[in-house]
Amino acid sequence: MNIAFWNLDKKDLSDQLVQLTNEKSIDILCLAEVTDGVATDFIRKINIFHPKTKYSFVASAKNKVRIISRLTASSFIDKSDSYKSNRLSAHLLKLPNIIELNLVCVHFHAKNYWSEDAQALECATLSKAIGKVEISSGCHNTIVIGDFNMNPFEKGMVSAIGLHAIPDLELALSGKKGRQIDNTDYPYFYNPMWNFFGDHLMPFGTYFYHSPDNLSYVWHVFDQVLLRPNLKNNLANDYIEIVTKIGGDSLVDAKKRPDAKKYSDHLPIILKLKI
């Protein structure tokens, strides 16, 4: 099962979405910065290719991230009310006899308006909301996917009281309840996105911003997937992909940066589950 996330930067990329969905066999598509018109247009176009199992919106009380899926609508149980902000959509996905998992989609506050510290503090609330989803659904197979507007190494992503997402799957698996700090248990997320830093492999991140001030990371991995470690056995080979090409079209420019003029300033990411 393939789950994709893409921040569309408010562009009309419905044709590219059709190509992405077909080429990568996407079952669930999570979209940020997408207009209703573009999302509807995409559904109309993709269903020409899928007359039997039609794609449709997944109903949610929150719509900052729109979710579209070819799985039956009744498979998704909305849990979005666990977080008051519009920035989180959460569902218990129940495929009977196949798998149950919580799918949490996030479009977190941008750095233009929120400092790193402010983001980190809000991550404590976000983490609690995810915990509420898990209690309410009775399921701890949780996937969080989205545009976090933070890099994997930032405080909000790593701190125990925040998302507690670490780059070591074996360590994340080692403690059943996660890490205990001062008699409180903090469950881990595994964050595979740490693997995508540096210029060893293309692309060098999911977002490019070269700040003019003293501190610039140049490339960022804002678009991320976090997984509870018990999903380890469900990870397919090469289970994360940052997409740079759709069909014959390159989503990056000659400098290998996201081509924000033609497409989006973010690159799509795909999580591939083996079920």
Next chain:
Amino acid sequence: MESSTNIWGKLQFEDPHEKTVADYLNSQLNFIREQTKDELFAELDVSDGVMDFEKPIAVGLNRLFVVAPKLGNFRRQILTIVEGIHGDRYPVDMVCHVNEMRFNRVAESELLLKISEIIGSSDVQRSIVNLFNQSKQIP
């Protein structure tokens, strides 16, 4: 060039060549529905793609899935057949997603035989039967 010149040339609408992979697979899709009494059906996704070799090659991708409607439309990918990878439509390459079976340079005359070999392999058969049994448990 004058405006009355036909820029389209003489288009050949009849394909004198062979059937596409999708033609062959589409003719097979209904059999699993009949055999499983609608518990499962087969779905074919056809799309174009680009293979990145030294020189990118435009290819046709044919992906065959088995879908279980009662399991929330969950689908299992069985195989992918790549057209155009060796220049013409045929020969094709095919890869199974349930096990490691892979055939390269399959001629049109061998296509259905090789597909049958993949689908008839014990891993694929077991995978389809499991899906069927899981579906049957749902009222």
